[in-house]
Amino acid sequence: MEITFKLYxxxxxxxxxxSVNHSINIKISDSDTAFSLLxxxxxxxxxxxxxxxxxxxxxxxxxxxxxxxxxxxTLAIWPPVAGG
Amino acid sequence: xxxxxLLRYSRQMMLPEIDAxxxxxxxxxxxxxxxxxxxxxxxxxxxxxxxxxxLVLVDFDKVDxxxxxxxxIHSTPDIGRPKTESARETLKTLNPEIKITxxxxxxxxxxxxxxxxxxxxxxxxxxxxxTRFAINKASVESKTPLVSxxxxxxxxxxxxxxxxxxxxxxxxxxxxxxxATQETxxxxxxxxxxxxxxxxIQANEAMKLIMNIGExxxxxxxxxxxxxxxxxxxxxxxxxxxxxxxxx
Numbered sequence: 001m002e003i004t005f006k007l008y009x010x011x012x013x014x015x016x017x018x019s020v021n022h023s024i025n026i027k028i029s030d031s032d033t034a035f036s037l038l039x040x041x042x043x044x045x046x047x048x049x050x051x052x053x054x055x056x057x058x059x060x061x062x063x064x065x066x067x068x069x070x071x072x073x074t075l076a077i078w079p080p081v082a083g084g
Numbered sequence: 085x086x087x088x089x090l091l092r093y094s095r096q097m098m099l100p101e102i103d104a105x106x107x108x109x110x111x112x113x114x115x116x117x118x119x120x121x122x123x124x125x126x127x128x129x130x131x132x133x134x135x136x137x138x139l140v141l142v143d144f145d146k147v148d149x150x151x152x153x154x155x156x157i158h159s160t161p162d163i164g165r166p167k168t169e170s171a172r173e174t175l176k177t178l179n180p181e182i183k184i185t186x187x188x189x190x191x192x193x194x195x196x197x198x199x200x201x202x203x204x205x206x207x208x209x210x211x212x213x214x215t216r217f218a219i220n221k222a223s224v225e226s227k228t229p230l231v232s233x234x235x236x237x238x239x240x241x242x243x244x245x246x247x248x249x250x251x252x253x254x255x256x257x258x259x260x261x262x263x264a265t266q267e268t269x270x271x272x273x274x275x276x277x278x279x280x281x282x283x284x285i286q287a288n289e290a291m292k293l294i295m296n297i298g299e300x301x302x303x304x305x306x307x308x309x310x311x312x313x314x315x316x317x318x319x320x321x322x323x324x325x326x327x328x329x330x331x332x
Binding site: 008009010021022046049050052055056057059060061076078079080081082083084 | 119121122123124208209210211212213216233234235236237238239240241258259260262263268269272274279305307309311312314316317318319320321323325
């Protein structure tokens with residue numbers, strides 16, 4: 001199945017060549033999870049705190065759950081921000 | 085309200101959603117602002133100029149030359165002064181009508197809860213997760229709405245956590261203790277106008293909460309990347325296992 005994978009802000013450096021506007025369409029297997037995709041792109045898990053699936057925040061316990069991501073989904077990741 | 089006050093606030097009072105009733109709510113309101121840096125500067129200045137009756141300013145820090153690129157409430161002659169003093173002066177110049185209380189030390193848990201209980205809205209303009217978790221706990225325990233803003237480098241986030249609503253998530257539902265980063269603007273840098281954008285939205289959300297108008301960011305997280313000028317909005321749910329908002 002194919003999904004849109006987006007890495008925002010400082011995480012965009014981990015996107016492969018061919019990505020446009022933080023975004024790339026990738027083919028994934030049914031067993032892939034948010035965490036396995038982060039690992040595939042060498043994104044440190046601690047830098048990827050805000051995981052959004054189709055614009056909805058994904059709770060930490062669901063980030064390694066297989067079959068959570070469906071064909072056509074958009075998975076977007078943002079780094080944590082606390083400065084002010 | 086006298087003629088001068090009517091004139092001062094006329095451009096917002098002419099908005100039917102605000103009118104005299106909204107202005108009176110602002111006048112009667114007390115807002116706790118924690119942090120008088122890049123976010124606390126614009127948010128407190130907008131709240132003061134809009135006529136929020138009582139601002140409680142909390143910051144233990146002194147003004148440093150390196151602050152002035154972004155902390156627009158402070159000026160060059162303020163270097164070395166407590167930020168609370170410098171901020172009070174700027175805000176009093178902007179609007180002598182309002183009351184300002186300053187606290188120039190870090191609040192312990194008990195003091196923070198006490199201040200949260202007295203406030204109508206809390207603005208989190210702090211710069212680290214530890215303080216943010218403490219503020220969130222006080223907000224949840226006192227059931228005082230929290231307007232949370234954060235910014236670093238070219239990225240910003242804003243949300244509202246309203247514990248008066250049982251379905252509302254809290255800041256701890258969004259971030260947990262596993263957040264390893266302790267990145268600060270001091271160590272990582274930040275572009276100044278981003279703080280102005282996020283801080284201004286915090287003030288706007290606080291005013292809406294006080295006046296009970298419009299729709300706030302409660303249950304939503306706004307994410308902004310100013311390098312690519314992209315706004316994103318995420319829906320936040322309550323974490324059923326949250327150790328904070330499920331406890332109180």
